[in-house]
Amino acid sequence: MINTIALHKxxxxxxxxxxxxxxxxxxxxxxxxxxxxxxxxxxxxxKVSGSEALAIYFYAINFVGHAAALIIGATCWRSDLRDGTIxxxxxxxxxxxxxxxxxxxxxxxxxxLYFAVALAFFAIIDVLAFSYIPPLPxxxxxxxxxxxxxxxxxxxxxxxxxxxxxxxxVLAVVYFLIGGIGSLxxxxxxxFWHILGVSIEAISISRSLSxxxxxxxxxxxxxxxPLWNAIGYYALWIMALVAASxxxxxxxxxxxxxx
Amino acid sequence: xxxxxxxxxxxxxxxxxRRSAQQALKGISFEVPAGEIFGFLGPNGAGKTTAxxxxxxxxxxxxxxxxxxxxxSRDPRSRAPVGFLPEVFSFDGFLRGEKFLRMFGRLGNRAxxxxxxxxxxxxEFLDMPGARRQKIKSYSKGMTQKIGLAQALIGDPDLLxxxxxxxxxxxxxxxxxxxxxxxxxxxGKTIFLSTHILSDIEDIADQVVIIDQGELLAxxxxxxxxxxxxxxxxxxxxxxxxxxxxxxxxYGDVKRVGEGRHEVFCSDAETKDTILKFLLDAxxxxxxxxxxxxxxxxxxxxxxxxxELSDD
Numbered sequence: 079m080i081n082t083i084a085l086h087k088x089x090x091x092x093x094x095x096x097x098x099x100x101x102x103x104x105x106x107x108x109x110x111x112x113x114x115x116x117x118x119x120x121x122x123x124x125k126v127s128g129s130e131a132l133a134i135y136f137y138a139i140n141f142v143g144h145a146a147a148l149i150i151g152a153t154c155w156r157s158d159l160r161d162g163t164i165x166x167x168x169x170x171x172x173x174x175x176x177x178x179x180x181x182x183x184x185x186x187x188x189x190x191l192y193f194a195v196a197l198a199f200f201a202i203i204d205v206l207a208f209s210y211i212p213p214l215p216x217x218x219x220x221x222x223x224x225x226x227x228x229x230x231x232x233x234x235x236x237x238x239x240x241x242x243x244x245x246x247x248v249l250a251v252v253y254f255l256i257g258g259i260g261s262l263x264x265x266x267x268x269x270f271w272h273i274l275g276v277s278i279e280a281i282s283i284s285r286s287l288s289x290x291x292x293x294x295x296x297x298x299x300x301x302x303x304p305l306w307n308a309i310g311y312y313a314l315w316i317m318a319l320v321a322a323s324x325x326x327x328x329x330x331x332x333x334x335x336x337x
Numbered sequence: 338x339x340x341x342x343x344x345x346x347x348x349x350x351x352x353x354x355r356r357s358a359q360q361a362l363k364g365i366s367f368e369v370p371a372g373e374i375f376g377f378l379g380p381n382g383a384g385k386t387t388a389x390x391x392x393x394x395x396x397x398x399x400x401x402x403x404x405x406x407x408x409x410s411r412d413p414r415s416r417a418p419v420g421f422l423p424e425v426f427s428f429d430g431f432l433r434g435e436k437f438l439r440m441f442g443r444l445g446n447r448a449x450x451x452x453x454x455x456x457x458x459x460x461e462f463l464d465m466p467g468a469r470r471q472k473i474k475s476y477s478k479g480m481t482q483k484i485g486l487a488q489a490l491i492g493d494p495d496l497l498x499x500x501x502x503x504x505x506x507x508x509x510x511x512x513x514x515x516x517x518x519x520x521x522x523x524x525g526k527t528i529f530l531s532t533h534i535l536s537d538i539e540d541i542a543d544q545v546v547i548i549d550q551g552e553l554l555a556x557x558x559x560x561x562x563x564x565x566x567x568x569x570x571x572x573x574x575x576x577x578x579x580x581x582x583x584x585x586x587x588y589g590d591v592k593r594v595g596e597g598r599h600e601v602f603c604s605d606a607e608t609k610d611t612i613l614k615f616l617l618d619a620x621x622x623x624x625x626x627x628x629x630x631x632x633x634x635x636x637x638x639x640x641x642x643x644x645e646l647s648d649d
Binding site: 079082083086089090093161162163165166167168169170171172173331332333 | 390393394395396397413414415416417419421423425426427428429431432440441443444445446485488492
């Protein structure tokens with residue numbers, strides 16, 4: 079039953095053209111960054127390495143992925159409540175948790191589909207231009223990035239329990255920005271600002287654990303521990319935020335407000 | 338004693354915070370016997386949809402409780418024998434009728450084979466076989482309501498909870514829906530039907546409950562409700578001679594309504610019985626016997642203490 083709801087949610091996202099917009103955005107960014115690099119290098123008589131292209135491409139993909147996660151998370155069940163379709167599901171012999179997890183899993187399918195398309199797109203470019211075979215840690219890096227995007231989704235999903243979708247997105251962005259500022263302040267040596275920074279860091283989701291694609295591809299990765307740390311850290315945050323959202327949804331009144 | 342399809346006990350619902358509290362339901366109680374068409378009546382804003390939403394566990398009650406076939410309505414299992422149609426049914430327009438019904442058949446725990454058999458039957462039954470391959474967004478308002486009814490029926494439910502089912506339908510479609518509901522009752526299904534359009538329910542409901550401003554005004558068999566409102570009787574017959582007509586004129590107002598057809602009005606049940614005795618003795622053909630003034634609308638307005646509207 080959960081999977082039936084999840085697949086329907088994925089179809090709904092697909093048909094809303096939301097995923098298509100993000101695919102196009104990712105492709106556009108890719109062409110915008112990778113193509114000039116290839117051309118410039120070719121004009122200079124050199125060649126862009128596959129690892130460099132991959133690193134830049136995935137910066138763009140991740141950026142668009144986070145933007146997609148914000149929108150998908152904010153409307154995960156809110157859009158169904160707004161259009162009234164949630165009642166038709168809730169009238170079935172399903173628990174509220176099944177309904178909630180169906181919607182959430184459908185959104186996660188959409189994130190995975192986005193990454194799958196992004197990878198396929200890169201594979202085409204790679205075969206045509208670079209013939210580069212990414213090293214094994216790259217796949218762990220992908221897992222790390224997928225979880226990082228799902229964390230963004232989980233934060234905005236949690237906030238959507240209290241705020242409308244637009245406000246939830248804005249607050250999620252503010253939350254991540256404050257987290258970044260917290261990291262900056264924590265690095266200062268001043269007493270007060272340092273303590274403030276550390277306090278903010280304590281309640282924010284750190285992105286500093288993430289392994290960047292450049293670090294991954296250029297450094298000699300002797301140990302995979304940093305990647306596993308980030309993966310574990312993100313997985314814990316996702317579980318905590320999704321569980322809290324599920325409990326809130328279970329107690330929620332499904333009131334349809336029609337204009 | 339059999340378990341009622343629906344049991345509502347002292348149901349209360351308050352919206353808003355303490356300061357701006359709005360009491361939508363003020364402790365209503367009623368039971369819906371299995372196998373009947375039960376009308377849930379009230380003007381707009383009476384609390385009908387709120388009561389249905391509590392029953393379906395979309396919203397929580399502030400007090401009291403509801404049961405569906407003996408199971409607390411907050412338990413998801415209570416919804417297994419239920420088909421529900423919301424007041425304004427809408428669904429994702431990209432789905433085709435067939436796929437939509439297949440999905441809800443699956444969510445209703447029905448076997449795949451049964452779903453595949455039921456889809457064409459249901460669409461045929463609802464007079465919309467072409468809707469199978471059409472996208473929902475291309476449906477008319479009436480068709481959308483019908484596909485909503487089809488999704489309520491796809492799980493072969495024992496209890497149908499319908500919130501304004503004929504909303505947006507043309508008169509022919511309304512008659513078809515009424516006939517469908519009668520047919521479903523004949524199959525032993527229970528139908529709990531909310532409406533503010535009294536003519537939708539007058540000739541099909543077995544029992545009705547009337548609420549207004551969250552309070553219960555009446556729960557009774559439809560016949561009993563109408564009987565208590567009888568003001569006069571109208572009897573039509575064919576045949577009979579001058580002697581009979583003269584005799585009847587002593588008891589009521591006699592009029593000629595056609596070739597050999599007459600009509601007599603009387604004001605009380607005792608006179609009606611006397612007139613009927615004369616007619617039976619004279620071996621005339623009685624074509625109509627109807628309590629006059631006994632309409633659900635009249636009774637409804639009376640209960641709502643709005644006779645001034647009725648006079649208009």
